[in-house]
Amino acid sequence: SQQGEEDPQALSIQEGENATMNCSYKTSINNLQWYRQNSGRGLVHLILIRSNEREKHSGRLRVTLDTSKKSSSLLITASRAADTASYFCATAIYNFNKFYFGSGTKLNVKP
Amino acid sequence: GAGVSQSPSNKVTEKGKDVELRCDPISGHTALYWYRQSLGQGLEFLIYFQGNSAPDKSGLPSDRFSAERTGGSVSTLTIQRTQQEDSAVYLCASSPTGTSGGPPGELFFGEGSRLTVL
Numbered sequence: 140s141q142q143g144e145e146d147p148q149a150l151s152i153q154e155g156e157n158a159t160m161n162c163s164y165k166t167s168i169n170n171l172q173w174y175r176q177n178s179g180r181g182l183v184h185l186i187l188i189r190s191n192e193r194e195k196h197s198g199r200l201r202v203t204l205d206t207s208k209k210s211s212s213l214l215i216t217a218s219r220a221a222d223t224a225s226y227f228c229a230t231a232i233y234n235f236n237k238f239y240f241g242s243g244t245k246l247n248v249k250p
Numbered sequence: 251g252a253g254v255s256q257s258p259s260n261k262v263t264e265k266g267k268d269v270e271l272r273c274d275p276i277s278g279h280t281a282l283y284w285y286r287q288s289l290g291q292g293l294e295f296l297i298y299f300q301g302n303s304a305p306d307k308s309g310l311p312s313d314r315f316s317a318e319r320t321g322g323s324v325s326t327l328t329i330q331r332t333q334q335e336d337s338a339v340y341l342c343a344s345s346p347t348g349t350s351g352g353p354p355g356e357l358f359f360g361e362g363s364r365l366t367v368l
Contacts, residue, residue, distance in 0.1 A: 172356065181254075181341060181359035182293075227292065229357070237283070237306060238357065242292035 145228055145241040153249050158215040160244040162228030163208075169231040171204055173213050176225045176243070185213075185226075220250040252276070256342050256360035263332055264368050271327045271363045275344030282325050283357065284317060285341045293341065299325065332367045339364050 146161045162171070170189045174182040188195045188204045188211065195202045201214040215222055225245045229238040255274040263269050275282050284296040295309040299319045310316070314332075319325040329336055343357040 170355070174357075174359075179339075179364075181361045182343075182357070183359070184356045187355060229293075237295055237298045237309075239295060240285070240293035 145226070145244040147244060148242070149245045149247070151247040151249065152218060154218060154220055156218055156248075158218050158222070158246055158248070160213045160226050160246070162211045162213070162241055164211075164228075164230045164239075165209065166232055168206075171202075171211050171231070172229045172238070173200075173202060173211075174227045174229060174240075176227065178224075182227065215246075218246075218248045220248050222246060223248045254342055254344050254358050254360035256340075256363050258363055259361065260364045260366075262366045262368065265334060266331055268328065268330045269332055269365060271329075271340050271342075271365070273325045273327070273342030273344075273360060275323065275325070275342070276358055277323075279344035279346050279358070280322065281345040282319060283343045283345070284325070284327050285343065286338045287341060287362070288338045296327070296340075329365075332365075334367050337365055337367045 144163050150158055152158055168190055170187055172187045173185045175185055176182045186195060186197045186200055186202050188202050190206055193204055199216045204211045225243040227240050227243045229240045231238050254276055257272045261269055280301045282299040285293040286296055287293050297310055297317045298306040314330045317325060317327045339362040341359055341362045343359045345357050
C-alpha cells in the first residue's frame with residue numbers, strides 16, 4: 140500500500156465494549172482522517188486530526204496521532220450494533236493534495 | 251442536491267465495451283476525486299481535480315482510463331475497452347478548497363457506481 144494500513148483487518152466485539160483500530164502510514168502527512176463505510180455504500184467522514192494535534196474527541200470517538208511512530212488509533216467507546224461497518228483511515232500527504240486510504244478494519248458489533 | 255451524486259448506481263457491461271460514469275459534486279466544491287474499490291478491498295486513488303489546475307492523473311491504471319471535469323463541476327470517468335478486472339465500485343468524492351494552500355479537508359463521497367464487466 141502507498142500509505143495507510145489498518146489493523147486489525149477484522150474485529151468482532153459485544154455491544155457495550157470498546158473497539159480500537161489502528162492505522163500506520165509511511166510518509167509525512169498534513170492530516171489524517173477516519174471514515175466509516177456501511178456495506179456497499181459510500182464513505183462517511185468521522186473525524187480529522189491535523190499533524191500538530193495528538194488527540195481529538197467527537198462523541199464516542201477518540202482519535203490519537205503519533206507522528207513519531209507514524210500511527211493513529213480510533214477508539215469507539217460503548218459500541219452499538221449500529222457501529223457495525225468498515226472503518227478506513229485516510230492520510231493527506233504533505234505537499235500533495237490527495238488522500239490515500241488503507242484497506243480498512245471490518246468491525247462487527249454483536250447485540 | 252445536497253450531496254455528491256453518482257450515476258449510474260449499477261452498470262453491467264460486456265468485455266470490450268466502453269463505459270462512462272458520472273459524478274456531480276457538491277456545489278462550490280473545487281476538489282474532486284475518483285477512487286476505485288474492489289470487493290472487500292480499500293480505496294485505490296485514480297485521479298484528482300482541483301479548480302482549473304491540471305488534474306493529477308497519477309493513479310489511473312492504464313490508458314484505457316480517462317476523466318474530465320467540465321466547467322469545474324460535473325466529472326465523467328471513461329473506461330474504454332473494459333476488462334473483467336475493471337469490475338469494482340467507482341467512488342467519487344468532492345471537497346472544498348483547503349485553507350492557506352493546504353490540502354482539502356473532509357471528503358464528501360457519493361454512493362458509488364458498481365461496474366460489472368462480464
